[in-house]
Amino acid sequence: MDRLTAVQVFVEVADRGSLTQAAERLEMSTAMVSRYLAAAEGWFGARLLHRTTRRLSLTDAGTAALPACRQLLDLALETQHLAGEGSREPSGVLRLAASGSFADAHLTAALVDFQQLHSQVEVMLSVADKATDLVTERVDLAVRITNNLDPAVIARPLARCRSVLCASPAYLQRHGTPRTAEDLLRHRCVAHAFGIGRQYRFTRAGESIAVPVDWCFHTNETAVLRRAVLAGAGVGMLPTYYLGDDLRAGRLVPLLPEHEPEVLGIHALYLSRQHQPLALRLLVDFLAARFAGEPWDQAPPAATEG
Missing domain, CATH: 3.40.190.10 (Periplasmic binding protein-like II)
Incomplete structure (x- = not known):
């Protein structure tokens, strides 16, 4: 059997902790993965993996061999790229x-x-x-x-993903414009369901601050969050990559410019x-x-x- 493929199989199984997952990644059958592992252990002259019905783990010999196997695969891949990538x-x-x-x-x-x-x-x-x-x-x-x-x-x-705190002109006309971070407690706020709890995080004058707020609307989709803010649901924090046209057209108004939301x-x-x-x-x-x-x-x- 091909020794380089056997080394690749061993590394995949070690990384994933599963013959089945390694077989799926390598597009082989589980039986073929087992045969390659057995061949690799024969060539190394040592057992590389402890196998039980519930889990796989490296033996001492497997732990020692794994770094060298990774280096061998990297070298083979680099050689392949140098030889054929120019015209592929x-x-x-x-x-x-x-x-x-x-x-x-x-x-x-x-x-x-x-x-x-x-x-x-x-x-x-x-x-x-x-x-x-x-x-x-x-x-x-x-x-x-x-x-x-x-x-x-x-x-x-x-x-980098920057965000902006904003609201629609209609909402601000009804509820007023927050002038300080503390004013946000008196406003309706909309939030992403996978957010950071009931708070906004900002940097102001080089200092990180967390401002508690009350949410009135939650969603797990940023597009829906944007639509809610445009419709006047409340104040929201949204990524600038998604709001450029809305801000330039005046459909949304940026708030608290001296407070920079956390950059992701x-x-x-x-x-x-x-x-x-x-x-x-x-x-x-x-x-x-x-x-x-x-x-x-x-x-x-x-x-x-x-």
């Missing part, structure tokens, strides 16, 4: 996950432009305003907006740098270049007279 066209299916609002505002257009450059890449995009389990949902790349990253995945920064990171998340498809690596590079500098926060060019 990326292809295959990329499974992506992202929040609905970011997908709607920016990611979908970016993916379409990427496919115009690489027409043999098929994209499957799943949207949800909650974290995606890359392993169980077999996602190649998740674009996630958060400052709390899972250390088990690789995260590449793409951009926009990250490309994937499981491993090993055996990464060419299409995935090119897409991550494309998105990093596309979103660098948060283009949605840049002022539009000034009109010139003809």
Whole structure:
């Protein structure tokens, strides 16, 4: 049996703790994974994994061998790229996950432009305003907006997500405009269901502050939150990547400009740098270049007279 494939199987099983999950990732049968593991143990001359009906764990020999196996796979992958990447066209299916609002505002257009450059890449995009389990949902790349990253995945920064506290002119006409953070306690506020509790977090004069508020409307979807604020439900905090046209047109009014909401990171998340498809690596590079500098926060060019 191919020794490099056996090493790859061992690493996948060690990373996932499951023959079944490794088989799905490698598109093999579980029986074939077991045969490759047995072959690897024969070549190493040692048992690499403890197997029980409930779990797998590395033996001392497996723990010692795993770093060298990772290095071997990295070297093989680098050699493959050097030998054939120059003339190879990326292809295959990329499974992506992202929040609905970011997908709607920016990611979908970016993916379409990427496919115009690489027409043999098929994209499957799943949207949800909650974290995606890359392993169980077999996602190649998740674009996630958060400052709390899972250390088990690789995260590449793409951009920053700034937010703005805002309300509709109709709401402000009925209820008045808050002038201080403390005024928010007397206002109706709308919130994301996966938010940070009954408070807003700001930075003011370089100091972090938390302002307690009362929510009157909750939703788990940023697009619905925006629609509620536009309809006059109350004061809301929304990402600037989604509100540029609303702010410029005056449909929403920014509030408390001296209070900066917490800035979040926009990250490309994937499981491993090993055996990464060419299409995935090119897409991550494309998105990093596309979103660098948060283009949605840049002022539009000034009109010139003809």
